Amino acid sequence: MPKKNPEIIAKNVRGEMVLLNPLSGKYYGLNKVGCAFWEKADGTRTLPEIVSLLLEDFNVERERLTKDIEDLIKSLTENKLVTLD
Numbered sequence: 447m448p449k450k451n452p453e454i455i456a457k458n459v460r461g462e463m464v465l466l467n468p469l470s471g472k473y474y475g476l477n478k479v480g481c482a483f484w485e486k487a488d489g490t491r492t493l494p495e496i497v498s499l500l501l502e503d504f505n506v507e508r509e510r511l512t513k514d515i516e517d518l519i520k521s522l523t524e525n526k527l528v529t530l531d
Contacts, residue, residue, distance in 0.1 A: 447531045448496065448519055449489030454527050456484065465527055474525060479504060479511075480518055489531055493519070 450456075455466040463476040463484050476484055482503060486496045497512050504511065522528035 447489050447492055448483075448487040448522075448528050449531055450484065450487050451527055451529060467525065467527060469526070472525070474522075474527060476518075479514065483515055483518060487528055 451467075453468060455468060457464050458481065461478055461481065463481040465474040465476065465484075466472075467474070479500065482500055483496060486499055491499070493512070493515065497508065497515055500511060500515070501508060519528060519530070523530060
């Protein structure tokens with residue numbers, strides 16, 4: 447289950463999320479889908495549950511959205527912004 451790193455500073459700027467990892471000093475940007483994922487990555491939902499919730503808000507095929515979110519999670523975990531429990 448994806449869970450946000452509690453040390454990350456997140457700010458919504460015009461529909462996009464800007465994340466700051468204070469340990470590395472690096473900034474990261476998320477688009478609208480990434481922003482919606484970030485808001486749902488609380489450690490209580492599985493990837494399929496998050497994808498189902500996102501499908502309610504975005505007009506995209508499940509397969510495509512799942513692949514995009516998997517790629518996003520890979521990037522976020524590599525940069526220590528999200529953990530997988």
